[in-house]
Amino acid sequence: MKCKIVGVYGNPRYKILDIGKNTYILDVGGTSLWRIIFPLLYWMFPVNVYKVNDERVINKIIYRNEEQNGAGLLGLLGGIVALGLGGLIYPFLEYLDVDTTPLIGTVIILVTSIFVCSFIFYLNALCGRKLGQHIHLEEHRKEKLWIRPNSKGYCLHVLFFYLLMVAFTAICINGSINYPNSFVFFAFALFLFITLSIGIMTIRIGDTTVRFKRNLAKKD
Secondary structure (H helix, E strand, O other): OEEEEEEOOOOOOEEEEEEOOEEEEEEOOOOOHHHHHOOOHHHHOOEEEEEOOOHHHHHHHHOOOHHHHHHHHHHHHHHHHHHHHHHHHHHHHHHOOOOOOHHHHHHHHHHHHHHHHHHHHHHHHHHHHHHHOOOOHHHOOEEEEEEOOOOHHHHHHHHHHHHHHHHHHHHHHHHHHHOOOHHHHHHHHHHHHHHHHOHHHHOOOEEEEEEEOHHHOEOO
């Protein structure tokens, strides 16, 4: 079936799917840890969508409003703080005159990873609360469908970008352990954040095709 995908303003976690005469909302960022780690799973397995044919609600979450501007600004500010933590840990250790061994470098990598993952989960929760001010998805009919990539070229583009970010992240991990410095810790935090955020890119705004898995449709 043909499908038109529309974005939710200031809320990249959700996408609006226009399929025939019906409208559905897809949760891209907060439903599966595996899809965050391996974003291509969005195209390989069915995803949950919620049927919302309330035009008044859809118009509220599509169009710009002042309420959502604050969320975007808060997210940007939080991202700067979270990504900067990886670069701040090493200078702090130097100030304390701590010898940065491979073990210490590994600990810094783990701590930085926790900060980055926590920030991503925080953003997901923030987006969920913002959408919850307009609509509660669990009150609507849930169905499963397969979403196809907009094109083969776009699928290869996402795959290449994902593998590139994974490679850069791995290089930074090796550098952080063997050649620790503030730049490489910051680079690791940045590339890890981008890698875990690629899932948002997989479901692109535009026209695509979908296929419903009707036998799993249910009402909450």
